Amino acid sequence: MTADAKPRPGDVVAAVARSVARTARLLLQGRLTAPRTLAGTVLRDADGGGSTVFRETRAAGRGTDTVLLVVAFRLRWVGSSRWAHAVFRTSCVVNTPLFAGFPGFVSKLWLTDRSSGVYRGLYEWAGASAADAYAQRLGQVLRLVTVPGSVSYAVLEGVGRADVVAGRVRLPGLGAPPSPRGGAAPRPHA
Template identity: 35%
Template sequence: MPLRPIADFLRYHARFFTGKVKISPRGQAALPGAPAGYRPFLTVARKSPTASPAAALRVTFRVHKVNFWQRTLLPYGSIPFFAGAPGFISKTYLVNPQQSSFCGLYQWESAQAAQTYIESYQGRFMRRNALPGSVSFEIQPIADKDEA
């Protein structure tokens, strides 16, 4: 099912204004699963998702220079478009200023939801704003704690 920007935007705001989404600035501590040299700076998460996370998506990309636009305006401005997407559970933003690169660590309800995100308008937007050829996407399954 393709993502729809207006529907995702409205769904996010419905979640936000009913207290179902939490936005938290993160400290400088390292995060498990993060690439070396990256520091978390923002986390967005649904408070009570309808399903457990089944897929982790890691997106990395480089920019010409880490600036106010990429560190503040773009992350906060993009939240309504991915946090309202069907299957979204959480995202942590990370930055590596020495390499002028960013990373997003997502959790999705399914690998299909993560793949849909990659192929959607959000994935295309990332490719346009990153240095050519620097965007990478990696989807990994998350083991169900009950099965482990």
């Protein structure tokens, strides 16, 4: 499959099924954790706003040479309902098997910008091509539950998660290319 090709629905279902099986193995081996050290941390974005970390997922012993994958979206049907967003944030942990078993997954920070209703996933991924392949599959799944046109992602090479947490690199805005503040120039994907 070329980098510009979209995965077929059957390929997406098969990839998710493999991820669920691998996630089960990670859980059984005690290699999937949910650290709380960054919960409540606000990460700045290119639009001048900020997203708050509300959960972290980490796979132990995976990847040392990583890229960042930033996925952004707005949920459909929840609008500005505070309780609906609270339910989503609480229940989204059940989505862990949909990503943690994909090849190359290292970690994910779950982010929300309550003022704009934008959710983000800040992933560490072993390899840009693996991150891009996952993002294309995720995009197809997210489009079922998001505001049309609100799903975007960027793969950032040469930038570490610590750069974003420290504020040296800002998160890409929804639908916008990433905005580095120092560090290597990112490679955007749409």
